[in-house]
Each structure stands twice: as C-alpha cells, then as structure tokens.
Amino acid sequence: MNRQSIISLLLCVLFFLSLAAGCTDTGTNAVGGEHPQQADISGALAGSADRLTIEKAPVRESVAVQTIVPVAGQPTVTQVFETKFERKTYTVEVEVNGSVYAGARSVDKGLPAGAGWNDPTVMTAYYRRFIDDPAMTIFFDDMARGLRAVKAREGLNDGEYLEFLITFVQQIPYDPNAPAHPRYPVEVVRDRTGDCDEKSLLLLGLLAHEGYDTAFILFPDEHHAAAGIRISTGGTPSFRVFEGPETGKYFYIESTEPTYIGLYTEPFGSAEAVVVPIGDGTGRFNRVNYISRITGTYQKIEERLPFMHDRMEEWEDEIREMERKLTGGTYESRAEWDRDHQAYLKLIDEHNDYVEKYNTYLEVYHYIAEHPYDIEGVYRHIDNSGVEDIRI
Structure with missing residues (x-):
C-alpha cells in the first residue's frame, strides 16, 4: 500500500472515530429504552454556540411514587471496576448492599398514572425518586468509600476527583437491552451496566453525594434526561452552555461512554431544555478553558x-x-x-x-x-x- 493510500485510510478511520456517543428517546421508545448514536466533536458542536431560553422546573410535591423497602438477609456483593483516568488505570471496589439491591428490584418503576413528558415537573419528580430515595443514601455512602479511597491514595484534588467520578460512570458498560423503565443506581452498579438515563441518574446522585453542584437537564420534546455539572467562568466554549434562572451555568455530561465534559450529540444543542439543580453541593467544573x-x-x-x-x-x-x-x-x-x-x-x-x-x-x-x-x-x-x- 503506498503512502497516499495509507493517508486516505487513516483519514477514513479517524472520520468515523467518535468523541461522544449520545442517546435519546424520540417518543418511539419507552423511558429509559434509548440507544446510543455516535457523534464526533464537530457534529456535537456545530451551530450550538447560542444560549437558548431555559426554564427552571419546580418539583411537584404531590407526585406519588413508591420507595425502596430493603429486603432483610441479602448478602453484600463487592463489585470491582477498572477505570482509566489520566495516565493510569485504577481499580475501584464498590460494596453493594444486597438488601437495598433486592428492594430496588422489586419497586414498580413505571410512570405515575397520567404522567408524561408534557409536564416537566412530573418528570423531574419521577427521576428524582431514583436518587432521593432514603435507601439510596446507604448505597451512595457505600459507593463513595471505594472512590474516596482512590482519591486519598492518589492525592487527587477536588477538580481531579470530579473528573475521575465522571469518567468512572462513563466507563460502566452501556446496556443496549435495558428495561423499559430506569433502574436505580444500586442496580446499575450491581448489574455492571446501564443505559443513558440510568447512568445519568447514577452520576447525578454520586456527584451530589460528593458535594458537587449538579443538575438534571431535561429535554421534554426528546424524552431525555441528562446530567449537568455547574461550571466556573473561564474559557469560551463553542458549544452550548445550559443556563436557567437562578441556577448558574452547566455543562452537559454524556454518560454512555468516555466523552469530554460539555459535549453532546444533536439535537441537544438546540432542543428546549429544563435545568433542575440537585442537592446543595458547591463543587464546580473548573477546567472550562481546557475543554x-x-x-x-x-x-x-x-x-x-x-x-x-x-x-x-x-x-x-x-x-x-x-x-x-x-x-x-x-x-x-x-x-x-x-x-x-x-x-x-x-x-x-x-x-x-x-x-x-x-x-x-x-x-x-x-x-x-x-x-x-x-x-x-x-x-x-x-x-x-x-x-x-x-x-x-
């Protein structure tokens, strides 16, 4: 093969390399049943520099949802994950409480009667149940121990730890055959797989638990929910920054696979979005200029x-x-x-x-x-x- 052919082949290969994989339910799939679509950086960023009007959605207290009832006598299972971060591969051990896991599996995860994406407040309450459930506090406490052990051992600062947490969740395998409705974060870790919504919920709960300022980013027309991380000022990204009244500015986080923080696939660069802060953390993503x-x-x-x-x-x-x-x-x-x-x-x-x-x-x-x-x-x-x- 001559040099021209090699160059052409390399270009073709790199053309199809993607930096981001996204997924969306356009209405033909049930909530949580999305499938990823690939996109490169240029596809993710094209024409998306303008900031659109975004609404902040209050949580409707009256939405009735089930809660997890832990099942007594179930054994704890330790899951081991290998995570690439910066120049090393880290081993992370997460203890999964078997009682919480069994209880989560038995919960009816369907939408409340009459609920739908036409009412973002209902969808916000629906998704929050997966991370605000009291039993999830037990799970996130257990999960954080293994992750904090890496932080302490490697001397990661808060900014590095944030990036480590994000790529940890991104590297959990994507599940193309996920159930119709989202699993709880404890199920994603125990099953070692999840789809877009499920991994986003895991990431949101984990970041909030560890003190970071995070938010749901809901796309009602696309039937999609994603994680967002508040950013500090600095740098001028050529892609969309999600901003809502009194909520600050947030980068979208693609959860399906390792992807640069802030990047997304279309149509999320131009779609209507609702930003809903989660928890009371103050940690932010500071490397906007790097991105x-x-x-x-x-x-x-x-x-x-x-x-x-x-x-x-x-x-x-x-x-x-x-x-x-x-x-x-x-x-x-x-x-x-x-x-x-x-x-x-x-x-x-x-x-x-x-x-x-x-x-x-x-x-x-x-x-x-x-x-x-x-x-x-x-x-x-x-x-x-x-x-x-x-x-x-």
Whole structure:
C-alpha cells in the first residue's frame, strides 16, 4: 500500500472515530429504552454556540411514587471496576448492599398514572425518586468509600476527583437491552451496566453525594434526561452552555461512554431544555478553558486535514510529472535540466515539510479523540506538540 493510500485510510478511520456517543428517546421508545448514536466533536458542536431560553422546573410535591423497602438477609456483593483516568488505570471496589439491591428490584418503576413528558415537573419528580430515595443514601455512602479511597491514595484534588467520578460512570458498560423503565443506581452498579438515563441518574446522585453542584437537564420534546455539572467562568466554549434562572451555568455530561465534559450529540444543542439543580453541593467544573482549547484545536485540525490531503496529492502529481520530464524529457542544455532539477528538489522539500505538518496534525487529532478521560494530559499534549504554531 503506498503512502497516499495509507493517508486516505487513516483519514477514513479517524472520520468515523467518535468523541461522544449520545442517546435519546424520540417518543418511539419507552423511558429509559434509548440507544446510543455516535457523534464526533464537530457534529456535537456545530451551530450550538447560542444560549437558548431555559426554564427552571419546580418539583411537584404531590407526585406519588413508591420507595425502596430493603429486603432483610441479602448478602453484600463487592463489585470491582477498572477505570482509566489520566495516565493510569485504577481499580475501584464498590460494596453493594444486597438488601437495598433486592428492594430496588422489586419497586414498580413505571410512570405515575397520567404522567408524561408534557409536564416537566412530573418528570423531574419521577427521576428524582431514583436518587432521593432514603435507601439510596446507604448505597451512595457505600459507593463513595471505594472512590474516596482512590482519591486519598492518589492525592487527587477536588477538580481531579470530579473528573475521575465522571469518567468512572462513563466507563460502566452501556446496556443496549435495558428495561423499559430506569433502574436505580444500586442496580446499575450491581448489574455492571446501564443505559443513558440510568447512568445519568447514577452520576447525578454520586456527584451530589460528593458535594458537587449538579443538575438534571431535561429535554421534554426528546424524552431525555441528562446530567449537568455547574461550571466556573473561564474559557469560551463553542458549544452550548445550559443556563436557567437562578441556577448558574452547566455543562452537559454524556454518560454512555468516555466523552469530554460539555459535549453532546444533536439535537441537544438546540432542543428546549429544563435545568433542575440537585442537592446543595458547591463543587464546580473548573477546567472550562481546557475543554475550550481541546475542542477548538480538534475542530481546527479537522477542518484542515482534508485540504492538506488534497494539496499533498496535487504536489505528488506534480512531482511525478517532473520526474518523468527529468528522466525522459528532451533538454536543449545542461543548464535547462539543472534549473528543472533544482525546482524538483525544492518541491520535494516543500512537500516533505507539508507532510511533517500533516502528520503532526493527524497524531494530535487522533490523540484528542482517544483520550477524553485525560483532560490534563491532552492539554499538555497539545502544548508539547507545537500544533498551534503550525502555519500552512
């Protein structure tokens, strides 16, 4: 395979690499029965810089829901998870209370009679039951012990711990065959799998339990609920920031697989949203400028790669034509041949310099796509690569 074919193949492979996988129920699936759709950074961000009007939904106290009744005598099960974070893989042990798990499994998780997505307050109350249930406090206390052990052992600060918690949940396998209605967070961890809504609920409850300012982001028309994390000011993201009255600004968190904090798939960049803060935590996501730089660099490279690829092909055609002339053409003098030969060598040098720039772009593009669980490392990699200094 020649170099042009290899370059083309790499481009095709990277074109289909996605940085985010999202899922939505458009009305044809039951709540919690969504399936993921892939999207790359550009697809997730395109045309989404404007902030839309978003409503804050009060919780309707009168919505009746069942609560978990723990089943006595059930054994505790320890689940072990391997989580990639930054440059290491961590082992996390989570003790799952068997009594709480058995009780959660027996609860009727269906929507209350007459409830539907046309009333966001009802849907908010419906989803909150999965993390506000008193039995979930037992579960989140148990779960936090294993995660805090990693924080203490590795000396993670609060910002790093937040990113670790998010990627931990993202790396729990996605369940394409999830039940019609969401499982409780204790079930997701015990079953070691969950769909969009289920993993979002787990993440929301975990972040709130650990003191972070988090929120439901509900999309009534899409029948979808996601997790959000409040951000500190800094950086200028090219994608949507979710903001509601008196609630601050929140980044969307994709829960299905490792994805950069803030990125989402369409139609969530333009869909009507309802932001509902959860808990009373104060911790925020502070690396907005990191995400802005990473996604901005990715977009810039993605826009340039096709142009550079076409330019190199044009050069290579020109080089081959010059080679044919130099080796088989007719010249009236040695000086004329020398002039063409010098032009040929100059073109080779320019082409090779361009190839080097292209390869740098390609390597950084690939690195960004494959390391959403290492925001700090990707930021440093961009610095060290010199990719921002490239001129074409």
